[in-house]
Amino acid sequence: VQLVESGGGVVQPGKSLILSCAASGFTFSSYTMHWVRQAPGKGLEWVAVISYNGVFKYYADSMKGRFTISRDNSENTLYLQMNSLRAEDTAVYYCAREFSAFDIWGLGTMVTVSS
Amino acid sequence: QAGLTQPPSVSKDLRQTATLTCTGNSNNVGNQGAAWLQQHQGHPPKLLSDRKNKRPSGISERFSASRSGNTASLTITGLQVEDEADYYCSAWDSSLNVWVFGGGTKLTVL
Numbered sequence: 151v152q153l154v155e156s157g158g159g160v161v162q163p164g165k166s167l168i169l170s171c172a173a174s175g176f177t178f179s180s181y182t183m184h185w186v187r188q189a190p191g192k193g194l195e196w197v198a199v200i201s202y203n204g205v206f207k208y209y210a211d212s213m214k215g216r217f218t219i220s221r222d223n224s225e226n227t228l229y230l231q232m233n234s235l236r237a238e239d240t241a242v243y244y245c246a247r248e249f250s251a252f253d254i255w256g257l258g259t260m261v262t263v264s265s
Numbered sequence: 266q267a268g269l270t271q272p273p274s275v276s277k278d279l280r281q282t283a284t285l286t287c288t289g290n291s292n293n294v295g296n297q298g299a300a301w302l303q304q305h306q307g308h309p310p311k312l313l314s315d316r317k318n319k320r321p322s323g324i325s326e327r328f329s330a331s332r333s334g335n336t337a338s339l340t341i342t343g344l345q346v347e348d349e350a351d352y353y354c355s356a357w358d359s360s361l362n363v364w365v366f367g368g369g370t371k372l373t374v375l
Contacts, residue, residue, distance in 0.1 A: 184364070194302070194310065194353050196364040208362045250315035251300030251355065257309055 151175035151254055153245050158259030161235055169259060171228040171245030179203075179223035182248040185230045187241035188258075195241070198230065199248070235263045269294065269354050271367035278375045281344050287337040287354030287367050299337035299356045301330055304369075310353065314339065341372075349374045 157169040171183070185197040198209045198219040207219050218231040228245050240263050246252040270288040277283040287299050298316035312321050314330035327342045337354055354367040 186366075193351075193369040194304075194355070194366045196355070196366055199364065210363055244309055250317060250319070251312055252302065252310070253312045253315070253321055255309040255311070 153247065153254055153256035155243060155245055155256045155259035158243065158261045160262045160264060162265050163236060163263055165235055166231070166233045167235060167261060169230040169232070169243055169245075169261070171230075171256060173226045173228065173247075176247070176254075178221075178226040183219075183221060183228045184246045184248060184252060185217075185219060185228075185243060186246055186252065187239075187243045187261075189238070189241040192241075197243070200228070232261070235261075237263050239263050268365050269299070269356060269367035271352075271354060271370045273368065274371045274373065276373040276375055277344055279344055279346070283341045283344055283348075283372060285339045285341075285352050285354075285370050285372070287339075289335050289337075289356055289358075289365070291335060292360035293356040293358040293365055294332065294337050294354075295335040297357045297359055298332060299330075299354045301328075301337075301339045302353045302355065304351045304353065306350075313352075316356070344374050346374055348372060 152174045154172045161167050184199045187195050200207050200219045204221050216234045220229045242258040242260050244258045245256045247254040300316050301314040302310040303313050304310040313328045318330040329340050331338050351369045353369045
C-alpha cells in the first residue's frame with residue numbers, strides 16, 4: 151500500500167502548479183482521498199477531500215476557488231490543481247487515504263512559492 | 266475555520282503516562298470523534314487512532330484514545346524515547362463540511 155506524490159517545485163507568485171499522487175497496493179477507486187499540507191515548521195493543514203467516485207469535493211476556506219482536487223480512478227491517481235499561488239502556500243503537500251481517518255500517507259512533495 | 270485546540274507542549278518522564286487533549290465542538294469532536302496522528306521530525310504523519318478510537322494494525326497498545334463530550338484524549342503509557350514527537354488530532358466538521366486539525370502537541374520524554 152503506497153502513495154507517491156510528485157509535481158512540487160519552485161513557482162512564482164500568481165502562477166499555477168499541478169500535484170499528482172500515484173496510488174498502489176489497494177483499490178484506489180474505493181477510497182475517499184485528501185490533500186493535507188504542512189508549512190515549514192508549522193502544523194498540519196487540511197486542504198481538500200474528494201469522494202471515492204469524484205462526485206463530492208470539499209475545500210478549506212483559504213483554498214476554495216484557487217485549488218481543485220480531482221482523481222482518475224482508471225490511472226489510480228489523485229490530483230491537486232493549484233492556481234494563483236501565494237507565498238503562504240509554501241508547504242509540503244501530502245496526499246492521504248481516508249479509512250475512518252487518514253490511514254495512509256505519502257512522503258509529500260514540497261511546493262515553494264517565491265519570486 | 267477554527268481548528269481544534271491542543272496544548273502546544275507536554276513533558277513527561279520516561280516510563281510515565283502522558284495524556285494529550287484535543288478540544289473541539291459539537292459539530293466536530295462531539296459528534297464525529299477525533300483521530301490521532303503522530304509525526305516525527307522529517308517524516309509524514311502516522312495514524313495512531315481513528316475516529317472510533319480504534320488503533321490501526323501495528324500500533325502499540327500503549328496508545329489509547331477516548332472522548333468525553335467535545336474533548337478527545339490520547340493516553341500514552343510506559344513512555345519511551347521514541348514516543349517523543351508531535352501529536353495531532355483531527356476531526357470532520359459536519360456543519361462546515363471540512364476536516365479540521367489541532368495545532369499539535371510536542372511531546373518531550375525526559
